[in-house]
Amino acid sequence: xxxxxxxxxxxxxxxxxxxxxxxxxxxxxxxxxxxxxxxxxxxxxxxxxxxxxxxxxxxxxxxxxxxxxxxxxxxxxxxxxxxxxxxxxxxxxxxxxxxxxxxxxxxxxxxxx
Amino acid sequence: xxxxxxxxxxxxxxxxxxxxxxxxxxxxxxxxxxxxxxxxxxxxxxxxxxxxxxxxxxxxxxxxxxxxxxxxxxxxxxxxxxxxxxxxxxxxxxxxxxxxxxxxxxxxxx
Numbered sequence: 001x002x003x004x005x006x007x008x009x010x011x012x013x014x015x016x017x018x019x020x021x022x023x024x025x026x027x028x029x030x031x032x033x034x035x036x037x038x039x040x041x042x043x044x045x046x047x048x049x050x051x052x053x054x055x056x057x058x059x060x061x062x063x064x065x066x067x068x069x070x071x072x073x074x075x076x077x078x079x080x081x082x083x084x085x086x087x088x089x090x091x092x093x094x095x096x097x098x099x100x101x102x103x104x105x106x107x108x109x110x111x112x113x
Numbered sequence: 114x115x116x117x118x119x120x121x122x123x124x125x126x127x128x129x130x131x132x133x134x135x136x137x138x139x140x141x142x143x144x145x146x147x148x149x150x151x152x153x154x155x156x157x158x159x160x161x162x163x164x165x166x167x168x169x170x171x172x173x174x175x176x177x178x179x180x181x182x183x184x185x186x187x188x189x190x191x192x193x194x195x196x197x198x199x200x201x202x203x204x205x206x207x208x209x210x211x212x213x214x215x216x217x218x219x220x221x222x223x
């Protein structure tokens with residue numbers, strides 16, 4: 001399978017715990033995007049990388065959120081001290097160029113109890 | 114007001130009906146995407162367009178840049194078309210990200 005993959009697919013955690021999600025983009029894609037989708041809403045932009053550089057962050061990305069793409073391949077999104085409001089689907093997408101189609105992963109569904 | 118508005122939010126129809134989902138946006142864009150999301154979350158890109166009309170099988174997408182409006186049509190709808198359809202635009206400003214509508218939940222009954 002050469003599509004975008006995300007791990008884990010589901011995560012249940014208790015409030016206050018830290019969680020980390022991983023995204024593996026399509027191998028030759030240099031751009032990687034993170035989005036968050038709450039129930040009944042469309043996705044919202046969180047951040048994006050061009051290769052290993054994080055070029056834009058949404059104001060939705062509070063200080064508890066950090067994303068990395070250390071070697072310009074896979075990316076991780078960490079949420080520290082999770083809150084119930086962090087419960088959402090976290091989607092990753094990749095593209096070969098900023099003006100080309102974005103390919104989405106299956107998402108990681110986070111539930112904070 | 115959201116930058117991207119879709120209508121209707123929910124649509125239920127009978128198998129075989131012609132379906133139209135509308136998307137209006139308020140910013141200048143370089144491209145508009147129609148996406149399909151099935152239960153479980155996975156998103157599939159259906160169309161990316163910046164002008165005119167595109168067709169793929171039973172799906173047709175149109176865009177009017179002057180009116181800032183796009184439509185997604187499904188001909189001869191089938192229960193397997195049941196999904197959430199999302200319109201997303203790539204703004205001219207900050208063109209690295211997509212801005213999404215809230216989605217239209219389509220249910221096709223047999």
